[in-house]
Amino acid sequence: MICIEAYQAAGGSTIPRGLFALTAVLVFLFYSFLEYSFSLIVHGKSASFFPLLPTALLLLLLQKTDAPLFFSAAVASAVAARLFVNLVPHIEKVILYGVFLFDAAAIYLYFGRHVLQGTYASDKLLFVSLVTLTLASVQELLFEKPLLRSSEEAFPFFYFALLGILLVMLPMRQAPINWTPVAEAGGRIFHRAQDMVDSAAYHLSSLWGGSYSTGYNSLDVSGGKIERSGRTELILKTSQDSCFEYTDEETSEDMKVRRTLYLAGGSGVDKPKLISFLRFLHANDVDREYAALFSQLSDVKVEYAYLNTPDVIAPANALLIYDGSGAGSSPAYDKGPQNDTVHKKGYLLTARYLDIDYGSPYLAGLIRKAEAAGLDESLSYEDARNYFMKLYGVDLGYFLTRDEYEEAAEQTYSVTDLSTDGVSPELQELADQITSGVPGEYDKCKVIEGYLRQYSYQTNAVGGHNPLSTMSTSAGMADIADRFLFETGAGYCVHYTSSMVMLLRLSGIPARAVSGYRYVYPFKKADAYEVSGDCAHIWPEAYIRGVGWVPFEPTSAYRTAEEYTWHRRPAVSGDDSQSAYVPPIPAPTQIPEAPDNKETAGSLSGMTLDQAMQIALPTALSILITLALLILGTLSAARLRYLRAAPEKKLAMDVDMIKKGIRRQSAEDFADRGLLSDYIARAPEALRPDIQKVFDAYYRVVYGSSAVSAEENELAASVREQLHAALKKRIEK
Numbered sequence: 001m002i003c004i005e006a007y008q009a010a011g012g013s014t015i016p017r018g019l020f021a022l023t024a025v026l027v028f029l030f031y032s033f034l035e036y037s038f039s040l041i042v043h044g045k046s047a048s049f050f051p052l053l054p055t056a057l058l059l060l061l062l063q064k065t066d067a068p069l070f071f072s073a074a075v076a077s078a079v080a081a082r083l084f085v086n087l088v089p090h091i092e093k094v095i096l097y098g099v100f101l102f103d104a105a106a107i108y109l110y111f112g113r114h115v116l117q118g119t120y121a122s123d124k125l126l127f128v129s130l131v132t133l134t135l136a137s138v139q140e141l142l143f144e145k146p147l148l149r150s151s152e153e154a155f156p157f158f159y160f161a162l163l164g165i166l167l168v169m170l171p172m173r174q175a176p177i178n179w180t181p182v183a184e185a186g187g188r189i190f191h192r193a194q195d196m197v198d199s200a201a202y203h204l205s206s207l208w209g210g211s212y213s214t215g216y217n218s219l220d221v222s223g224g225k226i227e228r229s230g231r232t233e234l235i236l237k238t239s240q241d242s243c244f245e246y247t248d249e250e251t252s253e254d255m256k257v258r259r260t261l262y263l264a265g266g267s268g269v270d271k272p273k274l275i276s277f278l279r280f281l282h283a284n285d286v287d288r289e290y291a292a293l294f295s296q297l298s299d300v301k302v303e304y305a306y307l308n309t310p311d312v313i314a315p316a317n318a319l320l321i322y323d324g325s326g327a328g329s330s331p332a333y334d335k336g337p338q339n340d341t342v343h344k345k346g347y348l349l350t351a352r353y354l355d356i357d358y359g360s361p362y363l364a365g366l367i368r369k370a371e372a373a374g375l376d377e378s379l380s381y382e383d384a385r386n387y388f389m390k391l392y393g394v395d396l397g398y399f400l401t402r403d404e405y406e407e408a409a410e411q412t413y414s415v416t417d418l419s420t421d422g423v424s425p426e427l428q429e430l431a432d433q434i435t436s437g438v439p440g441e442y443d444k445c446k447v448i449e450g451y452l453r454q455y456s457y458q459t460n461a462v463g464g465h466n467p468l469s470t471m472s473t474s475a476g477m478a479d480i481a482d483r484f485l486f487e488t489g490a491g492y493c494v495h496y497t498s499s500m501v502m503l504l505r506l507s508g509i510p511a512r513a514v515s516g517y518r519y520v521y522p523f524k525k526a527d528a529y530e531v532s533g534d535c536a537h538i539w540p541e542a543y544i545r546g547v548g549w550v551p552f553e554p555t556s557a558y559r560t561a562e563e564y565t566w567h568r569r570p571a572v573s574g575d576d577s578q579s580a581y582v583p584p585i586p587a588p589t590q591i592p593e594a595p596d597n598k599e600t601a602g603s604l605s606g607m608t609l610d611q612a613m614q615i616a617l618p619t620a621l622s623i624l625i626t627l628a629l630l631i632l633g634t635l636s637a638a639r640l641r642y643l644r645a646a647p648e649k650k651l652a653m654d655v656d657m658i659k660k661g662i663r664r665q666s667a668e669d670f671a672d673r674g675l676l677s678d679y680i681a682r683a684p685e686a687l688r689p690d691i692q693k694v695f696d697a698y699y700r701v702v703y704g705s706s707a708v709s710a711e712e713n714e715l716a717a718s719v720r721e722q723l724h725a726a727l728k729k730r731i732e733k
Contacts, residue, residue, distance in 0.1 A: 019074075020073065020074050021074075021125070023071060023074035023075070023078075024074040024075075024077050024078045024081075025078070026078075027074060027075050027078035027079065028078040028081060028082055031051050031055065031078060031079055031082045032082060034050075034051035034054070034623065035047050035048055035050075035051055035082070035086075037627065038050045038051065038626075038627070041627075041631060048082070048083060048086040048087065050626060051079075052079070053622060053626050054619050054622040054623045054626060055075065055079050057618060057619055057622045058075060058615065058619045059072055059075055059076065061615040061618060061619065062075070062615060095133075095137075096137050096140060096141070097137075099130070099133040099134055099137050100134070100137070102130060102133075103130055103134055106126070106127075106130060128164045129164065131164070132160045132161060132163065132164035133160075135160050135163075136160045213226065213227050213228075213229035213533060214226050214227070214228055214229045214459075214533045214534050214536050215229050215231070215233060215306075215533035215536050216233055216265060216307060216309065216311075216313070216515070216516070216517065216533070216536045217515065217536065218265070218266070218311070218472070218515055219470065219471040219472045219513055219515055219538070220470050220471070220472050221470055221471055221494050221538070222463035222464070222467065222468075222469060222470050222476075222480070222494075223461060223462065223463035223464065223469075223471075223480045223484075223491060223492075223494040223495050223498070224461070224462060224463050225459065225460050225461060225462070226459045226461075226492065227459070228459070228533075228534055229532070229533035229534060230532045230533065230534060231305075231306045231532060231533050232305040232306060232530040232531065232532055233304070233305055233306050233307050233517075233531055233532065233533050233535075233536070234263070234302055234303065234304065234305060234307070234313065234517065234519075234530075234531035235302075235303040235305055235528050235529070235530055235531070236261075236300055236301065236302060236303075236519065236528065236529040236530075236531060237300070237301040237303070237527065237528050237529075238298070238299060238300045238301070238529075239299070240259075240298055240299075241259075241525055242258060242259055242521035242522055242523065242524065242525045242526070242529075243256040243257060243258050243259060243521070243523055243525075244256070244257050244259060244566040244567065244568075246566070246567035246568070255567070256523060257564055257565070257566065257567060258520050258521050258522065258523060258564070259520070259521045259564075260518065260519070260520050260521075260559075260564045261300070261315060261517075261518075261519045261520075261521070262315070262316040262514075262516060262517070262518055262537075262539065262551065263302070263313050263314060263315055263316065263516045263517040263518075263519065263531075264313070264314065264315070264316040264514050264515070264516040265309070265311040265312070265313045265515050265516045265517075266311045266312070266515065267314075267316070267318075267514065268312055268314065268318065268321060269314075269318050269319065269320065269321060269399075270316075270317070270318070270549070271400060271404060271405075271408035271411075272408045272409070272411040272412065272548075273317070273548055273549045274317065274319065274354065275379075275384070275400075275405065275408050275409050275548075276412070276547065276548025276549070277317075277354070277356070277547070277548050278379065278384060278387065278388060278396075279376070279377065279378070279379045279384075279409075279548075280366070280367075280370060280546060280547045280548060281366075281387075281391065282377070282379050282383075282384075282387050283370060283376065283377045283546070284366050284369065284370060286366070286391070287390075287391075288390060288391050288392075289570065289571075290362065290570065291391045291392075292568070293357075293360060293362050293363075293566075293568045293569065293570060294356060294357040294358075294360035294362055294363040294566070294568070295354060295355065295356045295357070295391075296354075296355050296392075297319075297352060297353075297354060297355070297392050297394065298315070298352070298353055298354075298355040299350070299351070299352050299353075300315060300350075300351055300353070301348065301349070301350050301351075302314060302348070302349050302350075302351065303346070303347070303348045304343055304344065304345055304346065304347040304348075305345055305530070306345065306533075307343065307344065307345065307347075308342060308343075308344050308345075309342065309343060310341060310342050310343065311343075312343070312349065313516060313517070314349065314351040314353070315351055315353035315355075316353070316514070316516070316551065317353045317354040317355070317356055318351045318352070318353045319352050319353055319354060319399045320351065320352045320398070320399050321349055321350070321351045322349060322350045322351070323349055354392075357561070357565055357566045357568070358550060358551060358561040359560065359561030359562040359563065359564060359565035360565050360566065360568070361565075362569075362570070364442070367442045367544060367547050367550070368440060368442060368443070370546040370547055371440040371441060371442060371544065371545070371546060371547075372440070374546065376545065376546040378409070379409075381402045381405045381406065384396055384405065385397050412510075412543065413510040413512075413543045413549075416474070417505070417510035417511060417512050417543065418505050418508075418510050419474040419505065420474060420478070420502065420505050420506055421473070421474040421475045421478065422473075422474060422475030422476070422477075422478035422479060423478045423482075423502060423506060424478070424482050426482065426485075426486055427478065427481060427482055427485070427502060427503070427506065428506050430485065430503065431448075431502075431503045431506035431507050432506075434447055434448055434451050434503065434507075435447060435448065435507045441509050441542070441544050441545065442544050442547070442550070444504075444507050444509060445504065445509065445542045445544070445550070445552055446552075448500055448503050448504060448507070448554070449500065449552045449553065449554045449560070452496050452499055452500055452503075452554035452556075453554055453555075453556040453560075454556070455484070455485075455489055455490065455491070455495075455496070455556060456489060456490040456556070457490070457491070457492060457555065457556045457557035458490035458491060458492065459492055461484075461488065461490060461491040461492060461495060462483065462488060463479075463480050463483070463494075464476065464479030464480040464482070464483050465479055465482075465483055466479050471494060471497070471498055471513055471538070474502075474505075476498075477498035477501055477502055477513070478498075478502050480494065480495055480498040480499075481495070481498045481499035481501075481502045481503075484496075484498070484499055485499055492555065492557070493537050493538045493539065493555045494538055496554040496555040496556070497513050497538045497539055497540045497554065497555070498513070499554070500540040500552065500554045501513050501540050504540070504542050509542050509543065509544075510542065510543035511540055511541065511542045511543070512540070512541050512549075513538055513539070513540055513541075514538065514539055514540070514541055514551070515537075515538050516536075516537065516538075517531055517535045517536055517537055518535055518537035518539070518558060519531045519535050520564075537555075537558075539551055539552065539553060539554075539555070540552050540554065641653075647707065647708040647709075647710070647713050648701050648707070648708050650708075650713055650716070650717075651694075651697060651698055651701060651708050651712065651713060651716055652698065652701075654694070654713075654716035654717055654719070654720050655676075655694065655695070655698045655716065657720045657723075658679070658691065658694065658716070658719055658720050658723060659672075659676075659679055661720065661723035661724060661727060662679045662682055662683050662723065663679075664727055665682075665683075665684065665723070665726065665727055665730065666682045670682070676695040676698070676699070679691070679695075680692055680695065684723075684726060687719060687722060687723065690715060690718070690719050691719055693712075693715060694712070694715055694716045694719055697712045697716070
């Protein structure tokens with residue numbers, strides 16, 4: 001049950017937990033019964049493996065009849081549990097200490113993932129089972145301690161089992177205990193203490209040269225030494241693939257490139273940036289097919305893990321941000337910071353954003369074309385709505401009202417985006433040297449980006465000459481950049497971004513720094529993706545006239561946009577290459593709705609009676625066949641061992657069979673005291689003399705050194721057969 005909770009808490013689909021648990025228990029008992037039945041024929045641990053034959057057939061039939069998947073999962077879980085109990089050495093100790101691990105998992109799921117809240121009856125069953133096992137384990141551990149051992153006997157396990165049964169029979173509260181205030185209070189105390197420690201460490205680092213951990217922060221960073229932090233700060237969920245697939249033009253091999261997502265904190269929906277990009281596409285007369293080469297609409301859910309910030313963290317080109325898990329939960333955010341609300345662990349938002357491939361050569365060509373031709377035209381609200389619908393199949397009015405559009409269309413960049421306060425003559429001279437002879441703004445940006453990527457990436461770095469310099473001011477960035485470029489020559493994103501922003505501004509290009517995360521999806525698609533503190537990042541954006549704000553990646557530890565481009569190329573007439581990208585027809589926009597927390601109706605309606613019989617009959621037949629084969633095999637093996645045995649061994653086997661025959665013919669049960677005389681007294685009177693001779697020969701062999709004669713072997717075999725014949729007659733009567 002804990003495995004089900006962990007699977008669903010991680011974002012997996014809902015499993016009918018009641019039927020799953022019931023099926024698993026029944027299969028476990030069924031497997032135990034089969035194992036006991038087979039153990040009457042075969043001995044040792046091999047009895048655990050023979051039931052695998054009908055179990056494998058059962059799993060195969062479940063798949064062939066299209067039965068609900070959870071049946072197969074329940075069968076596999078039950079069989080694995082039974083084999084675990086049988087085969088793991090020192091299983092008693094494993095169970096004794098393992099129950100505490102299950103307790104820890106249940107506590108984590110309750111407080112960390114907000115499951116096991118008593119919504120289902122299975123929650124109560126799990127709770128009672130854990131309490132029962134925990135009490136029994138604690139008692140056993142205490143009684144193992146000599147100093148704590150009581151003079152009285154410990155309670156047997158069935159005492160705790162009966163107590164658990166009584167607890168299960170008690171009615172559940174209609175309204176479960178609300179532990180949320182306690183959990184929230186504990187979370188607040190923990191996060192507040194952690195924030196105080198982090199804040200103190202950060203500020204002290206600027207005074208005494210200490211270090212602070214990676215993680216999301218504002219631009220109030222100095223560029224001092226940092227230490228890696230792998231703690232999860234965000235959890236992403238998206239239905240889209242984690243990679244872009246393409247065909248390499250040179251080798252014709254199918255390739256994959258992982259998606260890269262920039263999440264900006266504090267920017268929210270940047271309406272002027274989106275409107276500028278739309279006007280840029282319209283000025284270049286870009287149609288739907290061409291726009292799809294480097295842009296597409298995407299959705300993502302962002303859940304805060306270890307975070308405590310008023311900033312709303314969303315994709316850099318967000319069109320719409322909803323506070324919650326689905327449509328209708330609250331209005332969209334125009335801006336990221338919500339100063340009156342601090343967002344903590346568990347905070348969830350849903351964002352629709354315009355995913356743009358800034359490394360696409362087709363987008364770069366359009367940017368250079370717009371610069372060279374001076375393309376920068378106005379676009380009315382109605383024309384913008386029609387054009388956006390044409391490109392992406394979505395009404396822009398869903399994201400922007402007329403007033404919002406007209407107000408944002410007038411905004412470009414601020415005066416501070418060109419501020420060069422605090423720059424040194426050396427920095428101005430370097431900017432002139434790098435961009436000398438470069439014609440366009442976009443190419444100047446790329447040249448500066450490439451120049452900075454020559455510097456070494458290092459987290460053991462220092463900030464500016466002034467320990468109070470941060471990226472929150474132009475003078476602070478200039479100080480950090482000056483020391484990085486002309487003295488240390490090594491740093492991380494703070495140093496690279498500060499340098500590029502100031503070099504761009506000195507080249508007459510408006511620039512700004514953006515703080516957030518840079519996350520690269522794995523190759524394998526998952527239900528959820530964890531973004532750690534190591535993914536926290538700061539990058540620069542430049543305002544290109546006629547285009548708008550464009551991000552760049554000067555930090556040498558990360559790939560540039562050209563290196564993680566989607567590799568889409570336009571289809572050419574008569575070209576049948578699979579690498580040509582033809583975009584799908586855009587679907588109307590739809591914000592994902594909140595997941596339904598109700599248990600799936602996991603009834604047996606997914607399996608008809610005919611399907612059930614198709615599973616049950618072959619499985620039962622396989623069990624009978626396995627039993628028959630085991631019996632025949634055992635008898636054949638016993639017969640073969642008897643025929644090939646030495647005379648003394650043959651005599652011992654005959655004596656065992658004679659004893660069994662006498663016990664089966666005896667009118668009353670009697671205990672085997674190890675004396676053969678007890679058997680002679682209960683043997684048929686006509687056979688007693690011969691039985692006495694056989695037993696005497698057996699004693700002589702066991703306690704003496706004489707060999708068994710052929711006549712004695714024949715007599716023992718004859719007595720055994722006569723007893724068998726007499727017993728057969730008795731049964732027939």
